[in-house]
Amino acid sequence: MQGNEACVEGALAAGCMLFAGYPITPATEVSEIMARRLPRVGGIYVQGEDELASLGMILGASAAGWKGMTATSGNGICLMQEEIGYAAMTEIPCVIVDAQRAGPGTGIATKSMQGDVYQVRYGSNGDYSIIALAPSSPQETFDLTIEAFNLAEMYRTPVFLLSDEIVAHMRERVIIPEPEKIKVVERRKTEVPPAEFVPFRVETPDGVPPMPSIGDGYALPISSFARTDTGRPVTDFKNQDRLVQRLWNKVEKHADSIARIEVEGLEDARVAVVSYGSVARAADEAVRNMRSQGKPVASVRLITLWPFPDERIREVGRHVKTILFPEMNMGKMVREVERTAGKHAEVFSFPKPGVDMHTPAEIEQAVMRILE
């Protein structure tokens, strides 16, 4: 099964009811397969007139109680940025698939790049937090799409499934478990009756307010104005500070429980190769080869990009002397590694600006130069 198809199957397993998207390479298969598959489970597929309409519809449906997803590539994310900030501010769950392609601009539609890692995190105005997951295979695309829906509901935030052209079009075996074996998180509505309900009051330690739907009788004041807990627009520092801190911290303070990394061979390593997404496939193979020859190399794969797993990467830095970060961009996530592990280990970026992925041989050569 293709990565994009696995994404659709994951969304269906997670309970997606509305998909709205605008065709764009290399994400188009998600739309096409959704158009066929979603109505069979009683859901609705809409082809939006553009990316703004698509995400707007998803947010409208989500506020009214449906799980929704859109899929696009980096150019579409550019267009969606205002709505991404809106979703973060109004705390409307949604899943946004970004099958990254080579940029900037129109770039190369049919070739891969990992160029969108900052724009999904920091692209909209103001300060907020989102979650981004980076699959390395069709199987992981299936698994992480389900997790994306679950995290969106748990944290009331936009969640990005950040694949790339290579993973999106890669074909591999995907095992889809029986529905009862799949963990699906449903939205936490409130127990409070409408008369006593305060729309954005946090009732739990996770900092996430409960979320009734439009039409449930809760007189919801949904707006992306800075607000009090009652939804009243305000302009003072105290409320702004409290609100922005909460929107930031509800994800960032849970980075350790949200963020996942995969580590191989750290105990005896002098060099760690950190990677994510499609490049991790080459990095894994390179590290396996070198370890079979007894070289002290470890592989660290970021499964979650945002929130960044600060503590775990700092720990990696404490174990090794050097970190190599092959990345299909001019060196972006590597800055997060420098920020966290850079105090303990020397960090080298190995950038490639899209189209050609790093080969295992190239990564091996780079590691060998470091070891020598």
Add this chain to the structure above:
Amino acid sequence: MSTNSKGPAKKIEHPVLKHFRDDSPGTPHLWCAGCGVGQVWHYTTRAIEELGLDEDKVLWVGGSGCTGRMCTYWHKDFFHTLHGRALSFATGAKLARPELTVLVHSGDGECVAIGGNHLIHAARRNVDLNLIAINNFNYGMTGGQFSPTTPINANTATTPYGNREAPFDLTTLMREAGATYIARWTTVHFRQVINAIKKGIQNKGFSYIEILAQCPTQYGRRNKLGGAVEMMEWLKALSVTKENAEKMSPEELKGKFVIGELFSATKPEFSEYMRSIAAEASK
């Protein structure tokens, strides 16, 4: 209101206040004195009352601008979305919960400039939404800049030498795009506007109700059209009923606005036919 010897004066409450959100910002709202938006707020609540709708199932949607803020005063669910995107968010909500009555208030700048693409496609799909478009010929909130409906030669903050861009006739655009109920009135037409909103709500499809409105603070001031009352007289003089318009030549109709119930049709509704696809596919 006056006191008399029989007891204290009875407090008379404005009829819309019972629909007003308690903690809405501003006292009592942000619109300028004489603005037409408040009138349309009143007409909308009257239409809801007269139809006896369950208010918990009436969603008000808006974007930005003076008109976009109308929803933020509605005491039940409101969806104050982004500038130009109100119809997209509204479409999503309608798909998820078809039992909702969805009212979208949008100004001329929002619905046809930044939101123009969504406007024509919502009409084309015939989504069961009610777009109540307030056309006051300019962007009021940001200080009176010209919009796609500003008449030729009008003065605005950004047409200091007079407007040269041809304005849109939105009712014609909506008819071509596929809306299934189209009406245009002015803020003067109290009863007609309420009836049009009621008919729009009852129409199973995309309803476009345009209300020509006065903006004395910006458009009126810059074009020396006087205060609210003078501007409402001006709107009356500018508008021609559909019946009279049929007897007039295109030359005579130049610069005039045809008012009335302009069009209605029956076509399949978006959320219904999307659900029917699902019903067939999931058999």
